Amino acid sequence: MIRPDGVPGVAFGTRSDGDPRSDDHARTLVSLSLGIPAAWAWVRQVHGSAVTEPGAPGVGVEADALISTDPALPVAVSVADCVPVALVADGAVGMVHAGWRGAAAGVVPAAVTALTETGHPPHTAVIGPGIGPCCFEVGDEVAKRFPGHQTSTSWGTASVDLPGAVAASLDGLEVHLVPECTYHDDRFHSYRDDGTSLRQFGVAWIAAA
Numbered sequence: 342m343i344r345p346d347g348v349p350g351v352a353f354g355t356r357s358d359g360d361p362r363s364d365d366h367a368r369t370l371v372s373l374s375l376g377i378p379a380a381w382a383w384v385r386q387v388h389g390s391a392v393t394e395p396g397a398p399g400v401g402v403e404a405d406a407l408i409s410t411d412p413a414l415p416v417a418v419s420v421a422d423c424v425p426v427a428l429v430a431d432g433a434v435g436m437v438h439a440g441w442r443g444a445a446a447g448v449v450p451a452a453v454t455a456l457t458e459t460g461h462p463p464h465t466a467v468i469g470p471g472i473g474p475c476c477f478e479v480g481d482e483v484a485k486r487f488p489g490h491q492t493s494t495s496w497g498t499a500s501v502d503l504p505g506a507v508a509a510s511l512d513g514l515e516v517h518l519v520p521e522c523t524y525h526d527d528r529f530h531s532y533r534d535d536g537t538s539l540r541q542f543g544v545a546w547i548a549a550a
């Protein structure tokens with residue numbers, strides 16, 4: 342598990358934590374180690390820009406970002422190359438699933454706006470482990486959606502710096518970046534690497550002050 346320094350209420354899973362979305366036992370163990378309720382709220386992720394504030398745990402509506410103002414309700418996304426993004430406010434949190442489609446559709450600023458509209462503007466964001474610019478090979482159609490964030494893979498083909506593009510959309514927040522790349526680092530599930538159906542998680546909860 343990855344716990345960003347200095348940002349309570351945020352954790353990202355690795356392969357060894359299991360898949361807490363499909364495995365209740367894995368989620369229970371992770372929750373015990375974090376000291377949080379084991380019933381998390383999820384969404385049916387569709388690579389869009391919709392944000393929801395779930396009223397109950399479990400898998401809710403189609404959306405790619407969740408916000409919570411309830412200390413008893415952690416919010417989570419499942420990822421395997423897409424970028425999990427935690428948003429932390431005083432008295433609220435958000436968690437975002439940002440693949441290239443969602444990022445291009447503006448899901449990250451949409452979640453910032455949704456939190457702000459609840460009266461809890463986020464002050465800090467943590468960009469969790471996703472596919473890095475080292476490995477996110479793309480064609481022209483994707484590259485042109487990310488002007489200013491085009492770079493090269495470690496093998497010399499065109500790539501996009503998706504975590505960097507996400508960071509750039511968080512203007513005004515204190516941004517922490519977990520630099521691990523899910524594609525080339527074997528500690529993480531990578532859909533692009535092996536087509537796995539397994540996912541790691543990003544979870545955020547309202548930490549006690």
Ligand SMILES: [Zn+2]
Pocket residue numbers: 472473474475476477522523524525526
């Ligand atoms: Zn990489």
